[in-house]
Amino acid sequence: MTRKASLTTATLALGLLLFLGLGGVAPAQEVILQGDFAPADQAQRFVKALATGLNPEEMTVTIDQSPTNGEIRHLYVEARGARALGVRIDRIAMEAFFVKLTDQPDRPFSALEGLFHCSILExxxxxxxxxxxxxxxxxxxxxxxxxxxxxxxxxxxxxxxxxxxxxxxxxxxxxxxxxxxxxxxxxxxxxxxxxxxxxxxxxxxxxxxxxxxxxLSDMPFPVKLRSISTSAGRLTLDTQRSPSPFQGISYRFRP
Structure with missing residues (x-):
């Protein structure tokens, strides 16, 4: 009786996951990209546009699945040593949802909502x-x-x-x-x-x-800053929740 109940519970749980679309999350994959690479698909073109705009020392871009009609459900970007108006940014992290890729070099994507973190060293x-x-x-x-x-x-x-x-x-x-x-x-x-x-x-x-x-008015998604701190030579900006990496297709870029 106990085993039957457990199997039923497991079946219901699996059905709920599939219904919510969580069963469609891509398994963990990693693609290494370096320098002036030639993009093989739309996802890599997006990564190259980000690398061109941010000019980072290193960057990780994670998507939940390959773009469909130029759209991504879930995106995470983390860049170390990016440049903004000539100033080095120690760390930038962004997590965005319901992402639309664009052909605009200065704004390669837009999103309905997102989370943001930034730290700058004096x-x-x-x-x-x-x-x-x-x-x-x-x-x-x-x-x-x-x-x-x-x-x-x-x-x-x-x-x-x-x-x-x-x-x-x-x-x-x-x-x-x-x-x-x-x-x-x-x-x-x-x-x-x-x-x-x-x-x-x-x-x-x-x-x-x-x-x-x-x-941050020109960010590709509405940023709602919640906290700012300065200590030990570092300025940190955060939204209410911090961006978090997740399992998916990860592109790791270095110049």
């Missing part, structure tokens, strides 16, 4: 800023550097206002805050300047003009 930001000049409206910032610590951001740089030859070393400190679930801005910041002739209004106008300092 040493990578400072390496980029070392010889950079930033600014808008004629104002300029040089010799910029940042520190991620204690839940906030500390930055310093040389500020030169538009049309004036007077420069000053400026130090800014504030907390980082999530805006509209998709952007990060510097809030409640304080400014310290070493030159008495410096126009404080111009400095604040320049800082406010650079807000938000991170904007």
């Amino acid at each position: 040493e990578d930001v400072n390496r980029f800023l070392k010889d950079a000049t930033a600014g808008s409206g004629g104002d300029s910032w040089t010799k910029l550097s940042v520190r991620f610590a204690d839940g906030g951001l500390k930055a310093s740089g040389t500020f030169t206002p538009k049309g004036k030859g007077v420069s000053a070393v400026v130090r800014v400190e504030g907390r980082l805050s999530i805006r509209d679930q998709r952007a990060v801005e510097l809030k409640d910041y304080t400014v310290k300047v070493n030159g008495s002739e410096t126009d404080m209004e111009a400095i604040r106008r320049s800082i406010d003009g650079a807000q938000p300092i991170i904007d």
Whole structure:
């Protein structure tokens, strides 16, 4: 009697899995791709488009099954050492559902929903800023550097206002805050300047003009940031749930 009940339970469970479509998940497979590889199918063309856009040191792309009519039900992407506007991103992870592949090089896919994680090291930001000049409206910032610590951001740089030859070393400190679930801005910041002739209004106008300092509005799926942290020289952004790898067809890419 017990064995009959167990078999019945197992049959019902298997039927439920098949009904939900979980029985269709592809078994674990791994494909190694390197450098300027020639894509063999649509999935590999997608991986190459991601590699071109992210320019990572290494990347893993996992899909639950081969694309059907340009669509994927479940996608996971993890990239180490990607580049965004010239800045190295230590780690990016994305998990997306109901994915539609596109032919757009700058946006190779779109999705109805997704999860996101990103971590950036201050040493990578400072390496980029070392010889950079930033600014808008004629104002300029040089010799910029940042520190991620204690839940906030500390930055310093040389500020030169538009049309004036007077420069000053400026130090800014504030907390980082999530805006509209998709952007990060510097809030409640304080400014310290070493030159008495410096126009404080111009400095604040320049800082406010650079807000938000991170904007994820152009992500291929609606990002809903939930947490931001800065500690030990690292800035981390997360949605409510973190992206998680799963068993499927994995493409591992290295330049």
